[in-house]
Amino acid sequence: MAPDMADDTDEDRIAAFYARGLERDRLARGSGELEFIRTQRLIERHLPASPADIVDVGGGPGRYAVWLAGRGYRVHLVDPVPLHVEQARAAASQSHVALAGADVGDARALQFPDESVDAVLLLGPLYHLPERADRVRALAEAGRVCKRGGVVIAATISRFASTFDGLRGGYLADPEFRKIVDDDLRDGRHVNPTNHPAYFTTAYFHRVEEIVDECSAAGLTIQTTLGIEGLGWLMPDLDVWLADASRKAVLLNAIERLETESSLLGMSAHLLTVAVRSTS
Numbered sequence: 001m002a003p004d005m006a007d008d009t010d011e012d013r014i015a016a017f018y019a020r021g022l023e024r025d026r027l028a029r030g031s032g033e034l035e036f037i038r039t040q041r042l043i044e045r046h047l048p049a050s051p052a053d054i055v056d057v058g059g060g061p062g063r064y065a066v067w068l069a070g071r072g073y074r075v076h077l078v079d080p081v082p083l084h085v086e087q088a089r090a091a092a093s094q095s096h097v098a099l100a101g102a103d104v105g106d107a108r109a110l111q112f113p114d115e116s117v118d119a120v121l122l123l124g125p126l127y128h129l130p131e132r133a134d135r136v137r138a139l140a141e142a143g144r145v146c147k148r149g150g151v152v153i154a155a156t157i158s159r160f161a162s163t164f165d166g167l168r169g170g171y172l173a174d175p176e177f178r179k180i181v182d183d184d185l186r187d188g189r190h191v192n193p194t195n196h197p198a199y200f201t202t203a204y205f206h207r208v209e210e211i212v213d214e215c216s217a218a219g220l221t222i223q224t225t226l227g228i229e230g231l232g233w234l235m236p237d238l239d240v241w242l243a244d245a246s247r248k249a250v251l252l253n254a255i256e257r258l259e260t261e262s263s264l265l266g267m268s269a270h271l272l273t274v275a276v277r278s279t280s
Contacts, residue, residue, distance in 0.1 A: 010202045011080075013192075014128050017201035018081045024061040031233035033242055035270055036063060038228045038255060039123065039155070046151055046223075046274045047073075053100070053117040055145060057107045057138070058124030062088025062099070069097040076112070078105035107138040112145040120146055122154040127203045130189050132214065135204070139218035139275075146277040152220055154273045155228070156206040159188055161269045168234050169198065208265050211273050220275035227268030230255035234267075 008016075027036035043064070047054070050072035056065045059077035061084050069075045069092065077088050077099055085102050092099045105111060107125035120142035129135045142152045162184045166172035172181065176194050184190050188210075190203040208225055215222050232238065232255050241247040258264055265271060 010128075010130055013202045015081060017197070019083060020197065021083060021087075022197060023084065024087050027063050030239055031229060031269065034229050034232050034238060034251075037242075037252070039064070039270075039272065040067065041252070041256075042226055042228065042259075042272050042274075043068075043121070043153060046153060048118050048151070052119065054119045054121060055110065055112060055117050055142075056121045056123070057105075057110065057142065058122060058128070059088060059102075060084045060124060062091045062102070064121065064123060065099055065102070066091050066095050066097055069099055070095060074100040076101040076103075076117070078103055078107070078110065080104060080106060108134055108141060110141045110145050114144055115147045115150075117145050117150065118147055119151045119153065122152065124155065126154055126211070126214075127157045127205070128201075130202060130204045136214050136217045139215055139220060143218055143220050143275075143277045148277055149279045150277045152215075152275045152277065154211065154215075154275070156211050156271045156273065157190075157203060158266050158268055158271060159184065159205045159207045160266045161205060162190065162200075164234055164267065164269070168236075171198065206271065208262075208271065211271065215273065215275045219278065221278060223274045223276060224260065225265065225271055225273045226259045227255070227261075227265050228259075228270040228272050229268050230258050230264070231267055233269050 026032040051074055053074045056075055056077045059065045059079050062077055065075045065077040065088060079085050082104055085104050088102045122142055125138050126135050162181045166177055166181055171177040184205050188205045190205055192199040192201055212222055232251055241251050
């Protein structure tokens with residue numbers, strides 16, 4: 001893929017990045033595996049019991065949708081990347097589960113009736129909507145399609161993730177990456193002008209208080225914001241810990257005990273915010 005060009009739109013850059021197909025296996029190893037395991041655990045705490053109707057917005061290649069469908073939920077996957085929708089359908093078929101739907105769509109304009117589902121997952125859209133108005137619109141759409149009292153579970157990337165990733169992966173030795181990090185820290189807008197896939201693509205990196213404000217602006221009531229990976233994603237021997245059952249249990253317990261510690265939330269690569277639609 002050619003480097004991002006100045007005349008490309010944000011959506012062009014994001015679409016080109018995901019067209020590489022890297023997302024399908026991202027959650028299968030290393031920090032991605034830790035993200036997946038922890039997100040599963042946090043989702044389990046806050047979803048209504050199955051069977052229930054869930055819309056997985058920005059559901060990508062279907063890792064969470066297929067898992068939830070296997071647990072008896074009726075899951076409708078929506079993603080803006082056609083490749084991801086195809087991969088999600090294939091993953092469901094290979095796992096012998098049925099998705100209620102898997103379609104190309106936009107988080108800002110969901111094709112579902114008002115108050116028609118029990119929960120909405122936004123595990124990707126918010127950090128690929130650089131403009132606040134679009135993020136609030138996506139959150140409001142999630143609230144619109146939720147039944148009264150329904151839950152909206154949204155993931156965001158920490159404002160400081162690229163700094164920590166740059167230290168962990170050695171990327172900060174690259175002046176171009178240092179410029180990306182400087183921009184991230186200044187205003188949260190992450191733009192990768194290089195051809196390096198490890199430097200990610202156009203995104204928005206949140207401070208905790210920003211996602212709280214955006215949920216409020218969308219008419220949602222915040223229940224909690226949690227650190228997903230905690231400090232665990234920065235461990236140099238993370239794969240070793242995840243491969244050993246006893247070490248894995250120790251690691252997950254340690255992360256869970258610190259998941260609400262406000263002074264540490266920003267050190268997690270991803271944050272998970274749980275909100276509900278008003279019952280009135």
